[in-house]
Amino acid sequence: MRQILLGAAMAALLTGTGIVPDLVAHPAMAQSAGNPFQPVAYVNDSAVTRYEVDQRVRFMQILRAPNADRESAEKALIDDRLRNFAAKQAGITVDDEQIQVGIEEFASRGGLGVDEFVRLLGQNGVDRQTVEDFIVSGILWREYVRARVSPLVRVGDAEVEQQMKNIIETPEITHVAMSELIIPAPEGQEAQARELADRIVQQSTSEAQFAAFARQYSATPSGENGGRLPMMPLANLPPSLRPIVQNMQPGQVSQPLEVQGAIVLFFLRETRGTLRPGATEQVLDYLKLRVASAEEAARIAALATTCEDLYVQARNLPAEQLQHQTLTQGQIPSGEAVRLAVLDDNESTIINYGGAVELLMLCKRSPALLANEPEAPVATSPGEEPTASGDALPQREDVRNQIYNRKVSEAAESQLAELRANAVIRYP
Known part of the structure; x- marks a missing residue:
């Protein structure tokens, strides 16, 4: 049975970012003014209180999650209410054991035990119930x-x-050109640094805008040059940064990355890469029908718009007149290869040799790398993890799982949007 990787969606919900939380102590933050239990929103008659918003902001700041502000916290709590409402309608519940396992798993991501985790939260004004509510919403939605x-x-x-x-046709990134922006975040000023970083991400829609921010705010010498760094091999970047850069597109700003005493932003200017070996080689699947005249070939070509149609048109002809070929480009006779080179799938062409005439129809053009199923990675010695060549294609089942999980995630987001559209959300 194909593994359902819904745990990844759960992790993204729990952290807000899908990354491993960096659990550190922060100075206690002042509670917002006013009655802490005053509702700030009603979701299908379930109240979201000011206290809950304060708690969620504190929690997100401890996790160093982006957008750890009141507006984002309020929206997240509203979404939690919607998720919980949908689960309740479906008869889904969570027991104490699931909650405990969830807390243990969450704490372990920060390298902590449950008691140490809860103690750290308490030192920063976050109560255990806030964490439990957070985890319960995640479990309910996952189920x-x-x-x-x-x-x-x-x-x-x-x-x-x-x-x-x-995958075959996409160059593998080998070099990147980036710009950097380092925002100082000394103790006690982390919130201001996060707010500035979020604003820069939202407003940097071009390299020029990012460069202007870098000149104004970056604490490194590169700021004078708009944060520009030279083109560098991807392998030179820290291992933790490589997947972030590989998932970016040129012209995109990274999400804020928090390090000790600073927040780092990157702008990806350009990437360079190479195709994997054999990526340009093709296998052609085509039909070759030999007929008596060019007129007959033209008549059949007009009736046959697919390879299946061509089989139908040739059904009353001697079997040797129709050949089905599946060959690499190098194996195809040059005269046929030149004609096939300009065809798309299910297009045909006629070759008149002055006597017999051939009708060629291309059924499918595929990368040669797909002709042979990629071999599964194997361990080179007992107890060693299986490894694959850096140029190896992923297994088809792995690709299928990736597509499946992406579609599940998209469908879940669509379901949440529908719940939001159908809910009664009021603000006092």
């Missing part, structure tokens, strides 16, 4: 998605094939 959303998701073979082709 709801598992029960109501994931069974409706299907991944077809054609989707896997297309994704495999995309």
Whole structure:
């Protein structure tokens, strides 16, 4: 059975970012003015209080999550109410054992035990109930998605094939050109630094805008040059930073990365890469029909718009007149290869040799790397983890799982948006 990686969605919900939380102590923050239990919103008659918003902000700041502000916290709590409402309607519940396991798992991501985790939260004004509510919402939504959303998701073979082709045709990044912006975040000023970083991310829609912010705010010498760093090998970056850069597109700003005493932003200017070995080689699947005249070939070509149609048109002809070929480009006779080179799938061309005439129809053009199923990685010695070559294609089942989980995530987000649209959300 294919593994359902819904745990990743759960982790993203729990951290707000999907990254491992960096649990550190922060100075206690002042509670917002006014009655702490005053409702700030009603979701289907369930109140979200000022106290809950304060607690969520504190919690997000301890986790060093982006957008740890009151507006984001209020929106997240409203979404939690919607998720809980949907789970309740579906008859889904959470028991004490699940909550305890959730807290243990969450604490372990920061390298802490449960008692140490809870103590750290208490030192920063976050009570255990806040964490439990947070985790319960995540578990309820995970189980709801598992029960109501994931069974409706299907991944077809054609989707896997297309994704495999995309992987083959996408250059593997070897070099990157980035700009950096380092915002000082001394003790007691972390919140201001986060707010500035979020504003820069939102307003930097071009390199020029990012460069202007770097000149104004960056604490490194590169700030004078708009934060520009020279083109560098991807392998020169720290291992923790490489996947972040690989998931960015040129012209995009990274989410704020918190390090000791600073917040770091990167702007990706350019990437350079190379195709994996054999990526440009193709296998052509085509039909070759020999007929008596160019007129007959033209008549059949007008009737046959697919390879299946061509089989139908040739059904009354001697079997040796129709050949089905699946060959690499180097194996195809040059005269045929030149004609096939300009065809798309299910297009045809006629070759008149002055006597016999051939009708060629291309059925499918595929990367040669897909002709042979990628070998599964193997361990080189007992007890060693299996490894694959850096140029190896991923396994089809792995690709299928990736597509499946992406579609589940998208469907879950769509379900949440529908819940939001149908809910009665009021603000006092």
